[in-house]
Amino acid sequence: MEETAHTEHVHYDAEASKIGMWLFIFTELLLFGGLFIIYSVYRFKNPEAFHLAATELNTTIGALNTVLLLISSMTIAMSTTTLQLKKKGATLGLLVITCVIGVVFLVNKYFEWGVKFDHGIWPGSEHLLNDFSQGEILFFGLYFVMTGLHALHIIIGLIIIVVAVWRVQKGTIHENRPSLLENAGLYWHLVDLIWIFLFPLFYLIT
Amino acid sequence: MAEEKHHIVPYRVYIIVLVALLVLTFASIGITEIELGAYTVAGALIFACIKSFLVLTYFMHLKYDKTYIKIMVGSVFVLFIVILVFTFLDYLYR
Numbered sequence: 001m002e003e004t005a006h007t008e009h010v011h012y013d014a015e016a017s018k019i020g021m022w023l024f025i026f027t028e029l030l031l032f033g034g035l036f037i038i039y040s041v042y043r044f045k046n047p048e049a050f051h052l053a054a055t056e057l058n059t060t061i062g063a064l065n066t067v068l069l070l071i072s073s074m075t076i077a078m079s080t081t082t083l084q085l086k087k088k089g090a091t092l093g094l095l096v097i098t099c100v101i102g103v104v105f106l107v108n109k110y111f112e113w114g115v116k117f118d119h120g121i122w123p124g125s126e127h128l129l130n131d132f133s134q135g136e137i138l139f140f141g142l143y144f145v146m147t148g149l150h151a152l153h154i155i156i157g158l159i160i161i162v163v164a165v166w167r168v169q170k171g172t173i174h175e176n177r178p179s180l181l182e183n184a185g186l187y188w189h190l191v192d193l194i195w196i197f198l199f200p201l202f203y204l205i206t
Numbered sequence: 207m208a209e210e211k212h213h214i215v216p217y218r219v220y221i222i223v224l225v226a227l228l229v230l231t232f233a234s235i236g237i238t239e240i241e242l243g244a245y246t247v248a249g250a251l252i253f254a255c256i257k258s259f260l261v262l263t264y265f266m267h268l269k270y271d272k273t274y275i276k277i278m279v280g281s282v283f284v285l286f287i288v289i290l291v292f293t294f295l296d297y298l299y300r
Contacts (some may be wrong), residue, residue: 022275026282033286037293044297059235066231074224077215077265084214182267189265196257199231200250204238 014179021183025190032194035146039201042138049135054206061112062203065105066195072101073192076185084175088168095165102158109151143202150198153191160184213270223264230257
């Protein structure tokens with residue numbers, strides 16, 4: 001216990017924290033991987049229904065969100081470079097831009113889901129259960145679960161980035177202690193990575 | 207403590223990767239609008255794989271990481287593909 005009093009001995013191991021972050025990312029990849037396997041099996045069993053249901057989705061909003069996420073991935077990746085170059089202002093600016101883009105993504109998602117709800121389509125809705133085929137019900141179930149789980153990851157990612165902004169501002173994340181920012185970046189890229197597959201599977205392949 | 211010197215990735219690299227990702231996105235939208243039948247799925251997925259490779263390599267810094275981290279990440283994707291193949295072997299031949 002006494003050792004914790006010596007602040008100069010604060011434990012910091014950049015490599016270990018990177019491995020830890022990757023191990024966590026592996027569990028996330030396999031979580032979504034499982035859902036992608038469910039999707040591919042159901043698509044294989046109900047090709048017609050999936051084709052029909054996918055035409056209901058708005059490709060423009062999906063494409064817009066893809067572009068937004070890709071840009072935000074670049075801004076957070078750039079912030080690790082600016083941090084190493086000791087440009088604190090630029091680092092904070094890039095992180096704030098990343099956050100704003102993440103929020104815009106969620107707003108788009110809100111309107112996109114809102115349109116579905118207005119059409120009476122949500123998991124277990126009467127319109128969905130009575131007027132759609134089994135395959136279409138499966139498609140919309142997967143659509144809401146997978147994009148919903150993805151949106152939840154965006155929210156968590158935003159919280160982590162806000163913490164990173166606060167810690168950069170406070171000076172506890174700096175060029176010699178970049179781990180938290182780098183791990184926040186890895187998490188945000190994971191969210192981007194998942195969307196890279198969600199977008200073509202739900203919005204493009206009709 | 208000897209700080210491990212990080213590779214500083216120039217801004218240029220990130221901008222080039224972003225442009226490549228955007229081009230691939232619009233290319234995949236383009237290719238799915240052409241009627242290719244069963245190949246549409248394959249086409250869109252190939253574009254998605256190239257995009258995720260770029261994100262993993264440059265944005266997630268795997269290019270500059272030690273070999274064992276690359277092997278770990280590669281193994282997870284191999285594991286996923288194995289599970290996918292076994293699932294489909296089951297569904298195709300049951």
